[in-house]
Amino acid sequence: MNEDMEWLKLAPSQRMRETTKLWKLYIALGGSLDPEPDPQSPFSFK
Amino acid sequence: MTPNPILKVLSVLNKYKVKYLLIGGQACIIYGAAEFSRDSDFVILSAPDNLARMRKALKAMKAEPIYVPILSKKYLDIGHACHFKCGVIDVQGLRIDVMAKLRGCDEFSALWGRRKRLSLKTGGTLNVISLQDLVSSKKTQRDKDWLMLKRLVANDIILKKYKASPDRMKWWLGECRNVDILVELAKKYRSLAKEIAKERPLISSAIKGDKHELFTRLNREEARERKKDIAYWLPLKKELETLRHKKTLG
Numbered sequence: 001m002n003e004d005m006e007w008l009k010l011a012p013s014q015r016m017r018e019t020t021k022l023w024k025l026y027i028a029l030g031g032s033l034d035p036e037p038d039p040q041s042p043f044s045f046k
Numbered sequence: 047m048t049p050n051p052i053l054k055v056l057s058v059l060n061k062y063k064v065k066y067l068l069i070g071g072q073a074c075i076i077y078g079a080a081e082f083s084r085d086s087d088f089v090i091l092s093a094p095d096n097l098a099r100m101r102k103a104l105k106a107m108k109a110e111p112i113y114v115p116i117l118s119k120k121y122l123d124i125g126h127a128c129h130f131k132c133g134v135i136d137v138q139g140l141r142i143d144v145m146a147k148l149r150g151c152d153e154f155s156a157l158w159g160r161r162k163r164l165s166l167k168t169g170g171t172l173n174v175i176s177l178q179d180l181v182s183s184k185k186t187q188r189d190k191d192w193l194m195l196k197r198l199v200a201n202d203i204i205l206k207k208y209k210a211s212p213d214r215m216k217w218w219l220g221e222c223r224n225v226d227i228l229v230e231l232a233k234k235y236r237s238l239a240k241e242i243a244k245e246r247p248l249i250s251s252a253i254k255g256d257k258h259e260l261f262t263r264l265n266r267e268e269a270r271e272r273k274k275d276i277a278y279w280l281p282l283k284k285e286l287e288t289l290r291h292k293k294t295l296g
Binding site: 007008009013015016017018019020021022023024026027032033034035040041042 | 049050051052053075076077078081082083084085113127129132137138139140141143162164165166167172174186187188189190201204205275279282283286
């Protein structure tokens with residue numbers, strides 16, 4: 001089964017748990033909590 | 047330490063009994079279209095008592111407004127978004143975007159009635175915008191929203207193995223943007239497809255099995271929606287400029 005299908009077959013609460021694991025890794029690597037840059041957003045501002 | 051800052055924000059909103067719906071990137075995760083997002087977007091009820099609860103929740107997170115307009119019923123009800131940056135530990139630096147009205151979607155009370163409630167093993171319940179309303183909210187001027195929209199609908203069809211209630215199948219035929227899946231749906235459910243083609247003429251290309259024509263018509267449909275979104279935001283952006291100018295002048 002490919003990764004997309006595995007992700008899709010998870011229950012929504014399981015997805016929240018998995019994304020929490022990604023957050024742990026992201027923060028451990030020094031990731032910023034700033035929003036993702038999005039120049040196409042109607043409220044894109046610095 | 048809460049490893050997921052979004053869950054921290056949600057726990058604070060729950061603690062202060064804010065009537066909110068999780069939208070945007072986090073809702074896309076819940077419905078399987080994304081795996082990670084730093085977006086923290088909410089649609090809330092703009093009633094004064096709910097806004098008071100929201101202000102208390104923002105204060106608890108030391109969330110400061112970072113742009114205009116201020117959090118008020120007046121601005122929320124005409125479609126503006128209010129933006130905050132959190133200062134409390136665990137969520138420091140996280141931006142929270144709050145709206146009360148989404149273009150192309152019903153009023154909050156209807157969105158609330160259709161919401162998905164998600165119970166977490168760690169405790170608490172999340173209020174999430176329904177899949178159908180999330181898809182409607184994604185018809186914007188942004189490329190990434192169209193990518194998400196396409197995935198959200200396709201995932202639902204794939205997970206349900208092309209079988210659902212007639213209403214759900216009508217929704218698929220009305221919203222799906224994947225050429226192969228649309229042709230397959232039209233082949234499986236020809237009479238439903240003919241019915242939907244009256245409202246969404248490009249379905250006739252799916253019925254014919256003409257993938258090239260269908261692709262072209264889907265692109266045109268998307269372009270029309272993007273134009274509507276740009277037109278919707280134009281007066282709001284002008285108003286934002288005026289408010290920003292007034293704020294700069296002090």
